[in-house]
Amino acid sequence: MSSFHHQKTSLFERFKAESLRLAGVFSLLFAFICLFMLLYQVGVQGWQYLSWQFLNGFPSRFPAQAGIKSAIYGTIWLMGFTALFSIPVGIMTGIYLEEYASQKSWVTKLIRVNIANLAGIPSIVYGLLGLAFFVRQIHLGRSILAGALTMSLLILPIVILTTIEALKAVQVSIRLAAYGVGATRRQVILYHLLPEAFPGIVTGIILGLSRAIGESAPLLLIGALSFVAFVPEGPLDGFTVLAIQIFDWVMRPQPAFHSLAAATIIVLLAFTLGMNSLAIWLRIKMNRGKQ
Amino acid sequence: MQMALGKTRRVEQPVSPMEPSKSRKSRNLGLRRSWRSPSSTPLESFATFLVWSCSLVSVATTIGIIVFLTREAVEFFQQISIWEFITGTQWSPLWEPKHFGILPLLSGTLVVGVGACLIAVPIGALSALFLSEYTAGSWRVGMKSLLEVLAGVPSVVYGFFAVTFITPQLRTFIPDLEVFNALSAAIVVGIMIIPTIASVSQDAFQAVPRELREAAYGLGARKYQVACTVVFPSALSGFIASVILGFSRAIGETMAVSLAAGATPNMSWNPVHSIQTMTAYIVQVSLGDISAGTIEYSSLFAVGLTLFAMTLGANVVANFIVQKFQGSRV
Numbered sequence: 001m002s003s004f005h006h007q008k009t010s011l012f013e014r015f016k017a018e019s020l021r022l023a024g025v026f027s028l029l030f031a032f033i034c035l036f037m038l039l040y041q042v043g044v045q046g047w048q049y050l051s052w053q054f055l056n057g058f059p060s061r062f063p064a065q066a067g068i069k070s071a072i073y074g075t076i077w078l079m080g081f082t083a084l085f086s087i088p089v090g091i092m093t094g095i096y097l098e099e100y101a102s103q104k105s106w107v108t109k110l111i112r113v114n115i116a117n118l119a120g121i122p123s124i125v126y127g128l129l130g131l132a133f134f135v136r137q138i139h140l141g142r143s144i145l146a147g148a149l150t151m152s153l154l155i156l157p158i159v160i161l162t163t164i165e166a167l168k169a170v171q172v173s174i175r176l177a178a179y180g181v182g183a184t185r186r187q188v189i190l191y192h193l194l195p196e197a198f199p200g201i202v203t204g205i206i207l208g209l210s211r212a213i214g215e216s217a218p219l220l221l222i223g224a225l226s227f228v229a230f231v232p233e234g235p236l237d238g239f240t241v242l243a244i245q246i247f248d249w250v251m252r253p254q255p256a257f258h259s260l261a262a263a264t265i266i267v268l269l270a271f272t273l274g275m276n277s278l279a280i281w282l283r284i285k286m287n288r289g290k291q
Numbered sequence: 292m293q294m295a296l297g298k299t300r301r302v303e304q305p306v307s308p309m310e311p312s313k314s315r316k317s318r319n320l321g322l323r324r325s326w327r328s329p330s331s332t333p334l335e336s337f338a339t340f341l342v343w344s345c346s347l348v349s350v351a352t353t354i355g356i357i358v359f360l361t362r363e364a365v366e367f368f369q370q371i372s373i374w375e376f377i378t379g380t381q382w383s384p385l386w387e388p389k390h391f392g393i394l395p396l397l398s399g400t401l402v403v404g405v406g407a408c409l410i411a412v413p414i415g416a417l418s419a420l421f422l423s424e425y426t427a428g429s430w431r432v433g434m435k436s437l438l439e440v441l442a443g444v445p446s447v448v449y450g451f452f453a454v455t456f457i458t459p460q461l462r463t464f465i466p467d468l469e470v471f472n473a474l475s476a477a478i479v480v481g482i483m484i485i486p487t488i489a490s491v492s493q494d495a496f497q498a499v500p501r502e503l504r505e506a507a508y509g510l511g512a513r514k515y516q517v518a519c520t521v522v523f524p525s526a527l528s529g530f531i532a533s534v535i536l537g538f539s540r541a542i543g544e545t546m547a548v549s550l551a552a553g554a555t556p557n558m559s560w561n562p563v564h565s566i567q568t569m570t571a572y573i574v575q576v577s578l579g580d581i582s583a584g585t586i587e588y589s590s591l592f593a594v595g596l597t598l599f600a601m602t603l604g605a606n607v608v609a610n611f612i613v614q615k616f617q618g619s620r621v
Binding site: 016017018019020021023024025026027028030031032034035037038041042045088089092093095096097099100101111113114115116117118120121122123124125126127128129131132133136137153156157160184185186210211213214215216217220221223243246247250251258261262265268269272273276277280284 | 332334335338339341342343345346348349350352353355356359360362363413414415417418420421422425432434436437438439440441443444445446447448449450451452454455456482485486489513514515518519536539540542543544545546550570573574577578583591592595598599602603605606607609610
């Protein structure tokens with residue numbers, strides 16, 4: 001059939017036939033070139049500023065002496081507490097919606113729609129909630145705890161939605177067999193469903209946390225400072241994170257600070273892209289296992 | 292599946308053969324415990340209660356956002372009339388004379404949002420069509436993963452990219468481009484939302500039933516004809532949903548926009564000028580030290596409420612379209 005076609009078609013027809021494929025290739029290429037240019041720009045500007053002194057120094061007005069020690073520590077503190085709040089609550093909400101709640105009741109449907117919509121709310125709105133509730137209403141102040149609670153709310157939809165997907169993907173036979181030998185709902189979930197769904201849930205947690213690491217808008221509202229010359233020692237201390245440090249340095253007009261920002265971005269990207277690649281790899285591996 | 296489980300559980304519920312009130316003996320025989328289903332032991336009830344209470348957190352979040360945003364916004368509207376807020380064409384809350392008309396912020400937000408969509412919609416849609424119709428297997432997985440890497444780059448990094456790369460490059464051939472400008476912000480936000488649009492539309496394109504494609508091929512259609520006249524039209528609702536989601540992400544975008552577009556609220560539709568979006572205003576205020584109770588503080592929440600209403604509206608519409616679309620397919 002195709003040979004018959006090709007003899008008859010004009011050059012213009014053939015061009016039309018290929019133009020969609022070409023347009024698709026160029027569109028994808030555009031996206032990938034942007035990604036490449038971004039990484040290249042960051043690498044070229046920031047590479048020479050990466051040093052032990054930079055990683056282990058405190059922020060300074062002088063670019064040559066500035067470092068990101070407080071930002072690294074702040075990020076680790078914040079992520080630790082965010083994980084502490086968001087992982088249990090997220091997984092348990094997923095379990096409730098998938099295993100306990102009656103799927104037909106309007107309450108369950110409402111909660112599901114609500115979570116889907118929460119995922120699309122801009123992060124800065126969460127920041128406003130955190131400012132009004134965590135910082136002012138319950139007087140946590142401009143602390144790591146207030147930031148971590150806000151971040152937890154922000155990534156909760158991601159953790160919940162991936163937990164639900166992971167539980168859905170568990171084979172029906174496992175569930176039926178467990179109920180068949182008389183296990184209770186709690187036992188089925190704890191000993192059979194969760195171990196099976198574990199890789200999927202971990203993927204969700206990693207994706208959520210890697211989003212939280214790069215997110216800085218809500219923290220600006222919470223009042224994370226950009227000039228912190230100390231390492232936080234407890235959950236109620238003030239803090240800064242890598243993303244805010246970058247924002248502060250990019251805002252300054254001097255090019256030297258832009259290079260510092262680029263060096264900080266390398267550290268930040270090492271965190272987020274590393275975690276993202278891990279999650280993507282886990283998911284591809286899981287899909288292969290299923291086939 | 293869920294229904295079947297629900298039914299078995301209902302059977303498990305304490306089904307006592309004798310009414311306890313009628314036969315007191317049953318309690319003395321110690322049989323009562325064995326009649327109870329294992330799903331009603333304290334541990335089981337506690338587990339149920341625990342997961343149920345966790346699911347309330349997400350509901351509480353939504354309620355919290357609405358309550359706190361509204362509460363502060365009400366304080367704002369006690370001093371500024373809603374009419375002035377909606378129709379005012381000047382926004383200058385941080386210097387005298389103070390004006391609180393949100394139109395300049397809205398126009399700035401729309402310039403960036405629409406500009407970003409102009410870039411991201413064609414590129415995202417063509418990428419999605421290409422991925423779903425022209426690729427398969429590990430190529431598709433690989434390219435989708437690369438797009439996801441693009442989505443995983445933090446927003447502040449895009450801001451850096453806009454300030455240090457896009458703006459200087461643009462200035463070489465647009466000489467009167469300001470240092471902070473809407474064009475650069477729109478381009479960088481466009482790049483950011485390409486993955487959103489591409490991945491949602493690709494899901495929609497791939498969900499088009501195989502029979503439709505095969506019928507078209509059987510009639511002698513070529514691949515591009517199938518893609519343009521069969522796949523795209525029947526997945527149109529999913530594509531529209533992807534555009535709405537992308538747009539709502541673009542107007543909620545904060546860090547990249549406040550770095551690239553500057554902080555000059557004006558009604559200019561010319562993208563070479565510096566503008567201010569709603570999100571950038573919130574950032575600008577939170578960078579200074581604003582104490583609670585002032586008009587600046589409550590103006591944050593009035594602007595935030597506007598932004599929340601816009602994005603929530605867009606998301607509800609998009610999710611509704613996606614749901615309906617999936618419902619009609621399966």
